[in-house]
Amino acid sequence: MRVVALVPWRSDGGRRDVLWAWVRERWERLHPEWPVYVGESPDGPFCRSHALNRASKAAGAWDVAVLLDADAIVDPDRLREAVLKADTSGGFVIAYDRYCYLDKPMTDRILDGFTNNWWPGVEWSMTNTCSTVVTVPRRLWDQVGGFDEGFIGWGFEDCAFSVACAAFGGRYRVPGELWHLWHPPSTENRHESLNWQAGLARLNLYAECQEDPAKVGPLLVELGVKKARRAAPRAKTPA
Numbered sequence: 594m595r596v597v598a599l600v601p602w603r604s605d606g607g608r609r610d611v612l613w614a615w616v617r618e619r620w621e622r623l624h625p626e627w628p629v630y631v632g633e634s635p636d637g638p639f640c641r642s643h644a645l646n647r648a649s650k651a652a653g654a655w656d657v658a659v660l661l662d663a664d665a666i667v668d669p670d671r672l673r674e675a676v677l678k679a680d681t682s683g684g685f686v687i688a689y690d691r692y693c694y695l696d697k698p699m700t701d702r703i704l705d706g707f708t709n710n711w712w713p714g715v716e717w718s719m720t721n722t723c724s725t726v727v728t729v730p731r732r733l734w735d736q737v738g739g740f741d742e743g744f745i746g747w748g749f750e751d752c753a754f755s756v757a758c759a760a761f762g763g764r765y766r767v768p769g770e771l772w773h774l775w776h777p778p779s780t781e782n783r784h785e786s787l788n789w790q791a792g793l794a795r796l797n798l799y800a801e802c803q804e805d806p807a808k809v810g811p812l813l814v815e816l817g818v819k820k821a822r823r824a825a826p827r828a829k830t831p832a
Contacts (some may be wrong), residue, residue, distance in 0.1 A: 596676055597655045598664055608776045613663035615704055616774075620661070621668045626657065628652075638781055638788055642740035642750045649739060655731055656680065659688075662725045664774045671769040672726070676764055679728040683809035685758035686728045689771035694720045700775040711772060723764075724751030726771055733762040737809075738819025741795070746788030748779035749796040755800040757818075760809040801828045 604610055621627060635642045645660060645668035652658070657679050659672065667688045673727060695703070699714020737757040744750035751813030755764060783789060798816070802808035811817045 594680055596627045596657045597652045598624070598659045598661045599626055599645050599648035599652060600629060600631045600661050601634065601641045602646070602663055603639055609664065610649075611704070611774060612774045613701075616661075619666060623693065624672075629661075631764065634828055637748040639779075640742060640745055642742045642744050642754075643714055646739045646742065647780050647816075649734065652672060656736065657728055657730050658709045660724075660727050664776055665725045666770055666774075666794045667726050667771050668769050671767050672728075675728045675767045678767065679730045682763060682765060683730055683733060684763035684765050685733065686765045686767065687723055687753060687819065688726045688728060688767050689769045689770070690766045691718055691720055692725070692771050692773065693721045694773045695775050697775040703772075703774070723755035725773065727755075729758060730762070733758055736761050738813055741813075741816060741818045743795055743816055743818075744792050746786060746792060747779045751791035753796050753799045756802065756815060757809055760795065760802070760804045760806040767778065 600613075603721075617629060622625075628653040632644040632646065632651065634644045648711070649655075649658065657676050659676065669826070672688050675686040679686045693711075693715045694717050695711065695714045695720075696716040699711060701703075703711065725800040737754070740750055741753050744753065758764065779786065798812060799809070804814055807809065
């Protein structure tokens, strides 16, 4: 089984670069057998979908992908469990069940080598998320056409991908924490942004399908995420 990490990325020349250097070093130390492929977003508002699709293309043939944001980590044993679950179930697997956003002081301590209790530095946490560190088998990725590049700017592409994957392969979770390292918030996460509003409207199209494959499949074709299957040519009737 060939496992790869696909990382959506854009350098900021500052804090995000520092976090990614730390996350990548940790990844390569704990998962040396799983190569990392970084996909960069084109110019303009960040397009996470484009970056992940580009990373997948660069990775070539793979069996299971870890979709890894450059500012977060999970326990390595839980991640291996999520990879195995994706491979055996054919479904979309979220490698944690509690998302923990760390504050700046704790993040700075972690970057300096602190390995004890991180919970005092959790600024906020939540459950029922579907992004950041997840695993997906190649057959499911191909079935849904990868990520929808119609989502421009911050957000919503992860939820749309989760809906599409759940429709065709199911959605699973592995218990445990995800630790998100602190950085300044994205300037694109603004409700008044036209890209934000367009993204929410596009996500609503997915939500209306209620994870029904009979509805999600045509929507993916309509939105251009995947191509319609060509009908098999009819056999010629013998003269």
